[in-house]
Amino acid sequence: MATNPTTKKPAAAAAAEESTEPVTETAPARPARNPAETSEAVVGPAPVAGADPVRVKLSHHLTIDGTDYRPGAHILVSPDYARRLRRQGYATQV
Template sequence: MATNSTTKKPAADAAAEESAADVTETAPHPARKPAPDPDVVGPALPPGVEPDAVTLAHHHTIDGTDYPPGAKLLVSPDYAQRLRGQGYATQV
């Protein structure tokens, strides 16, 4: 049978260590990125890229929102290409 060689600290010392740990300063939060343009739906735009306008040919759900046929959306160029390739957006 193995024995534990660690000694137990008195309750007063343990409480003092816990309160000292609560007082320690935390590192500042890293800089946050600005929220994407609310008119752009789907995957986020890469920095410096302009969104493409697409018109949906069929009902489609993006990020939990249903869009009817004929809805005009701003999306990232990559997402626009995928939507057009899969037949969800009209060809320009």
């Protein structure tokens, strides 16, 4: 049978080491989110030169660059980004 070579501290010594001062930490503020506007701008990574943007329909809520897009929203994205969104299940083919 294996034994633990470390020794336990008595409860009184462990309690004395802990601070009795209340700790007040504030959570960091969340960045402001903007609801999506109906615009025809390409969102996400820029398309490669010569590639036409692709319209996709979102199947899940998605935040891109601080803007919220609801399920069912149509957005224009680069072909590569559209492929990645479809593979991850965020977009459907239009």
